[in-house]
Amino acid sequence: MDRRRLLLALACAAQFIVVLDVSVVNVALPSISASLGLDETVLPWVVNAYALVFAGFLLMGGRLADVIGRRRAFLAGLALFCVASLVGGTAVEPGALIAARAVQGLGAAVLAPATLTLLTTTFPEGNDRTRALAIWAAVGMAGGTAGNLTGGVLTEYLSWRATLLINVPIGVVAAPLALSLLARDRASTAARLDVPGALTATAGLITLTYGITQLRDADSLAVAAAFAGLTLLALFAAHEARHSDAALIPVRLFRLRAVSAGNAVLLLAGACLNPMWYFLSLAMQELLHYGPLATGLGFLPHTLVSILLGVNVVPRLMRHVGTRALIATGASISAAGFGWQSLLTPDSGYVLGLLGPGILIAIGGGLLNTPITTVVTSGVAAEDAGAASGLMNTTKQVGGAVGLAAMAAATATADRAPGVLAAAYGHAFLLMTGLMLATALATAMLPRAERTEAVAS
Known part of the structure; x- marks a missing residue:
């Protein structure tokens, strides 16, 4: 195998574990909760600690390769990610696990951009680069969709700890x-x-x-934390405006309607589609009493439909239908799926309780994902292309994390009786229904969509 193919394999392996760890712990959450004694207000942080640090440092991680060099950035990100995986996989206290997930997110924020930079500097423009990037993107998609199934298999036959420890041998091979x-x-x-x-x-x-996770208790600390968070984000915006020469997110991007409105729509969509995996994983195991493996397999229709639409159907539709119409249609179909999913009860069978609504949700998500990606990166100058892409990925992670926190707080209950659980999960899916309908309405803010001829070429 020549050097370029080995580099491609290395970049793909690193990208796979970064994307895998966004979802691999979802199916393991009940086992983690039972093992470490996490309550409902703490459990979402097993997911969110990774997502929020990943989102917050992703833009800086992309610049790090320019500052310290690609080789150092790749090795530093890989080392952080794998050491944190080892610490998390052996944690005996909730705080240690959540801290390890946060450090994993930091490692991922350095490693993920480095994998792409590695390919663009190894393969010259043309067919070779196109083929390499297609393989890299497919591996990333496979990592995201395989997370739930992988987590189910590892948790069922080994332990929830294996969902994190699996990264260590991959890192041991990848580092040398x-x-x-x-x-x-x-x-x-x-x-x-x-x-x-x-x-x-x-x-x-x-x-x-x-x-947000603590606002349900209406205590002064929760209010103060939420206010402090908003203040820090306002300071970040002011900092970016003052330091435009080194800004993580150039303010000029938001003057483009496609970027500003597109990311607002993406934020709403991410606030439903990402937390869906969390709530469905818990509902399958706590309400329907599926094992981890059965839960992972239960997600297969969702992932297969999304991949089929994203790879084959949507690019063809975009030749004939405007992106704004596709996004609105996809959001509406997903809203119908979430509304159906809210009817889940302890007596629901798989076909009507999970498969039917899951296919609708997947069809809707598949229809809107590629068009919204096209919108938020359209009209951007070449020198801002990386920042626009980073902003898009950050928006997805932030939407998912904040949406999960808000829904977990709104639906938290200490009563684990089946009827109470069904009502709590039903409430969460109804909130997703409302957010998806809001996403459909928000598409009116987008520039009038055109048929995307570039996709056809």
Whole structure:
């Protein structure tokens, strides 16, 4: 195998574990809760600690490769990610697990952009690069969709700890391969790293999310945390405006209607589609009493439909239907699916209780995902393309984390009786229904959609 193929395999392996860890713990959540004694207000942080730190540092992580060099960035991200996986997989206290997930998110924020940079600097423009990027994207999609099934298999036959420890042997193999394959490159003296901006954004997101999870109790600490989070995010916005030469998110991007409105729509969609995995995983196991493996397999129709639509159907539809219409239609179909999902009871069978609504949700999500990605990156100057892409990924993670925190707080109950659980999960899915309808309405803010001829070419 030649060097370029080995580099492609290395980049894909790193991307796979980064994307896998967004969802791999979902099916393991009941086992984690029972093992470490996490209550309903703490359990979402097993997911959100990763998502929020990943989101907060993703833009800075993309710049880090320019500042310290691609080789150092890749190795640093991989080391952080794998050491944190080891600590999390052996944790005996909730705080240690959540802290490890946060450090995993930091490692992922450095590692994920480095994998893409590795490919774009290894493969020259043309067919070879296109093929490499297609493989990289497919592996990333596979990691995201395989997370629930992988988590189910590992939890069923080994332990919830295996969902984190699986990263360690991958890192042990990848690190020496990276050392031998990646050429030493020089750090840039011109590139600047906005550490204060990244720290302020991440602190604001975490503090705001914590406040939201505690607002149900209406105590002064929760209100203060939410206010502090909003204040930090406002300071981040002011910091970005003042330091435009090194901004993580150039303010000029928001002057583009497609970017500003598109990310608002994406935020609403992410607030439903990402928390769906969390609530469905718990509902399958706590309400329907599925085992971890059966839960992972239960998600297969969702993932297969999404992949089929995203790869084959939607690009063809975009030749004939405007992106705004596709996004609104997809959001409406998903809203119908979430409304149906809210009717889940302890006596529901798989076909009517999960498969039917799941297919509707997946069809809707599949219809809107590619068009909204096209919208939020359209009209962006070449020098801002990376920032626009990073903003899009950050918006997805933030929407999912804040949506999960709000829904978990709104539906929390200490009573585990089947009827009470069914009502709590039904309430969560009704909230998702409302958010998806709001997403459909918000598409009116988008620029009038055109048929996307670029997709056809």
